[in-house]
Amino acid sequence: MTTYHFVGIKGTGMSPLAQILHDMNYNVQGxxxxxxxxxxxxxxxxxxAISSFDKENIKADQVIIAGNAFPDEHKEIVRAKELGLPIYRYHHFLGEFVKKFTSVAVTGSHGKTSTTGLLAHVLxxxxxxSYLIGDGSGKGMENSEYFVFEACEYRRHFxxxxxxxxxxxxxxxxxxxYFKDVNDVFDAFQSMALQVQKGIIACGDDPYLHQMQAKVPMLFYGMNDNNDFQAGNIQVSPEGTTFDVxxxxxxxxxxxxxxxxxxNVLNALAVIALCHxxxxxxxxIQQQLKSFKGVKRRFSEKVVGRQVLIDDYAHHPTEIKATIESAKQKYPDKEVVAIFQPHTxxxxxxxLNEFADSLSQADAVYLCDIFGSARENAGDLRIENLQERIQNSHIISEDTIDCLTGHGNSVLLFMGAGDIQKYQKAYESQLAS
Known part of the structure; x- marks a missing residue:
C-alpha cells in the first residue's frame, strides 16, 4: 500500500492534510x-509517525507531499527525485484531492481560519x-459529501x-x-473567482469584492442594504451577539x-448564506452557530485572577483593530492591554503607521521584538521605529514581562503570528511563581 510522506508535516496546512488522509485510512508519515x-x-x-529530516526517510513505495517552505534542493525532495517518486507541492495535491467532493474554499485577506472552522462546525x-483549517485542525471522512478548506492567497497558491x-x-x-499593492491582491482574487464551479458567497460591504466578475452566481452578504443576506438589529450581551438575518x-x-x-457577525453571515x-x-444552523467554540489562536482566553489572557493570531493592522474591538465589547469594564509582536x-x-493607529485603540501598548522570516533582511528597521509612533508604548522582553502585573482588572491581548506565545508562557510562569 502506498505511503504518503509529508516533508514539513507540522505546517499549518500540512498537518491537517495528513490528519485527513490518515482518517480516510491512508498510510501517512512525515x-x-x-x-x-x-x-x-x-x-x-x-x-x-514524525521523524527528523533525513534522506533515509524516503522509500520506493511513497508519494511525497512537500510543504511550500521547503525548496526543491531539500535533501528529502532530492532523494525522492533520485528514486523517481511522485512529488506534489501541498497546494497542488490539495487542488486534485478536493475534486472528489462538494468543496468549499474559504478565502480572503482576513477571517479565513475562523470562517472555515465555523462553516465546518455547521455543515x-x-x-x-471533511475539513482542513489553517489552525492545524483536520478531519477526514471516507463518505464525505463536503470538503471545507482554507485557501490562502499568498504567492497565488489558491x-x-x-x-x-x-x-x-x-x-x-x-x-x-509578494504582492505589489491592493490591486495586485484583488487581481489574484479575481483570477481565483473565475475558477469557482458553482457559486461565490462574497462580502458585499467590501469595495473590492463588489467589483468581482464571475462565471457563476454570486451572493453578497453584509450589513449594507444592497446585500442578498443582510444582518440587522444587532444586540451585544455578555454571552455574545444576536442578530436578525x-x-x-x-x-x-x-x-x-x-x-x-x-x-464575527460577518463570518457567521457568510456561513448562513452558504448553508441557506x-x-x-x-x-x-442556529444550534451550531451558538455552540461554536472557536479555532486555535483566535481570541483563545484564559482567566488568571482579575486578568483575562488572550492569545490571538492578529498580525495585520485590520486584524488588530478587530481583536481590540472584540475585547472592548466583551469586557467593557476592563482595561484592554495590547502586547504585540510584529511578524516579518x-x-x-x-x-508602520497603520500598526501604530490600530494599536493606539488599546488602553496600553507593549511591543516585542520583530519576528523576522528566514527569507528576508531586517535592514535598518527596529521595533523602536514602531514604538516612537505610539504614545506611552513600551518595549517588553521575556525578562521584563512581569511589568504586566501592574494592570489589575485587565484583558491582556497577546497578538502576533510569530512566537508570541512564549511571552504569554513567560508571564504565566511569573504569575505561578
Missing part, C-alpha cells in the same frame, strides 16, 4: 524540525463533512484550486513581500453567536 509546534498534537493523537451537523464554492471575506493589502429584504431568522465584534444556498435546516520585517515596514 518529517520536520525537532522544535515543538502546536500543530503536532493532533498528529501525535493519531499516532502518525458537519447536517452532512458528512489558483491551484477549482472549488465548487468559494466564500470570500475581504480583500486587503498584505504579504507585501434578512434574505433579499425579507426576514429569515434570528441567530446568536458566542463571539463579539462586527467581523445548500438548503441546510435553519434549526441546525517587510510587513512591519509597509504598515
Amino acid at each position: 518529517s520536520d524540525i525537532k522544535q515543538h509546534i502546536f500543530t503536532q498534537q493532533a498528529l501525535e493523537e493519531r499516532n502518525i 458537519e451537523a447536517a452532512n458528512p463533512t 489558483l491551484s484550486y477549482e472549488p465548487s464554492y468559494a466564500i470570500m471575506t475581504n480583500v486587503d493589502f498584505d504579504h507585501p513581500d 434578512f434574505v433579499r429584504n425579507s426576514f429569515y431568522e434570528t441567530f446568536s453567536i458566542p463571539g463579539f465584534g462586527k467581523h 444556498y445548500e438548503q441546510v435546516e435553519v434549526s441546525i 520585517f517587510t510587513r512591519t515596514q509597509t504598515f
